Amino acid sequence: MTALAPHLSAYLLEYLPRDRGASRHTINSYAYGFQLLICFAARRLRVRPCEIQVEQFTPELILDFLDHIETERTNKPRTRNARLAAFKSFFRYLEYRAPACLNLSMQVHAIPSKRIEQPLIDYLTRQELQALLDAPDQRTASGLRDRAMLHVAYAAGLRASELTGLRMVDLGHPAMDTIHVIGKGRRERVLPLWKETQTVLKDWLRVRPGCGDQAIFLNQRGEAMSRHGFASRLAAHVVTAQRSAPTLACKRVSPHVLRHTCALHTLEATGDIRRVALWLGHSSILSTEIYLRVDPAEKLSILGAGAPPQIKKGTFAGVSDRLLAMLATARVA
Incomplete structure (x- = not known):
């Protein structure tokens, strides 16, 4: 088993600011996301936060946490995706420092981001x-x-x-x-x-x-x-x-x-x-x-650049194609 605390501390306090040049806002956001995840995991696993092992962060646990922040904390899908991005970044960091977690890291990276709507932006007249x-x-x-x-x-x-x-x-x-x-x-x-x-x-x-x-x-x-x-x-x-x-x-x-x-x-x-x-x-x-x-x-300006196209209705009647003929035969069979 791999202890979480030392790796997470090195990731937030050394790797992000020193090696990645991350801003204070990014580090704060990542740290808060892990704080929420660890508290959720501690309640679910009934252990002290400092005793949690990396291997206990299974994809199922992370998915349950992401559902939790959407339903109970009323976070938007965009926030959910930001939390997931932080977790994936940490597991990418672990791949080179804790090879035993490589398989788990691949499973976490396979968790898909949630599709979000792209509404029109708000602005002032x-x-x-x-x-x-x-x-x-x-x-x-x-x-x-x-x-x-x-x-x-x-x-x-x-x-x-x-x-x-x-x-x-x-x-x-x-x-x-x-x-x-x-x-x-x-x-x-x-x-x-x-x-x-x-x-x-x-x-x-x-x-x-x-x-x-x-x-x-x-x-x-x-x-x-x-x-x-x-x-x-x-x-x-x-x-x-x-x-x-x-x-x-x-x-x-x-x-x-x-x-x-x-x-x-x-x-x-x-x-x-x-x-x-x-x-x-x-x-x-x-x-x-x-x-x-x-x-x-x-x-x-796009409308003014040209006139409406004069398109005639087309037809597929009389078209001979080997692939279409094969498909037609397959349907009959």
Whole structure:
């Protein structure tokens, strides 16, 4: 039997950060997924978590756990697939360090991901976006901070983690006309900022507390703003913005919706999906094609490029083919 604890500790604390260069968000997500799995397994097997052996993580146990988080924790299939990806990554790590687990690893890798729906993305109209950007109270320091966060998140199409991870050194000094972003997969990009975005950012920096933390956006304790903190501030301003844009009440506005809105407005302005991919920091243009399904202008341009085809109805009568003849004979027999 193979003890789980030492291998899992080395995987999370050494292999992922040192050998794979995984981000803190990835490590946190993987660690939380294993925490849920180990607690589930301990209850099922009636053992202490520290006594669990790797061989006890059978495909049946993992499948039961995945069903458990969907039914009892009401997780979506996308979350289920993310947990399964973490488990597969760990067993891939074990293949070279615990050969006795090789057969079990192959069985875990055979567990299929669940097919997920690909709904149309949510985004804001220009009127809704402007109402949201104007919602923070500019008479307070927190209002200036929130206004700057909203402007930068939209203008640069940032993920919540990218926004909260910005540091003072990431600003293009002295004009502050660019920002340096480290995105998903450690991909770096430098993005220019509009004049309006530069202005609201400078307004915040003038009142930003001069504390030791080098994060651009700070919370009330003077620490770096968290992703949940930004989402909370966004939700509060969405409620305020509903007064001038009532349609916001029918939308679920998350930080990622600002990123989607930036992408669609960029696609509308440039008409080039490759530029949108570069702006958002996508590793593949396939990730950006979701915006083509939403933008009606792209579909109208396709319709305008040609006329409806004049197709005549065809028939298979009189067609002689050896394969079809054999199949017809087989049916008679």
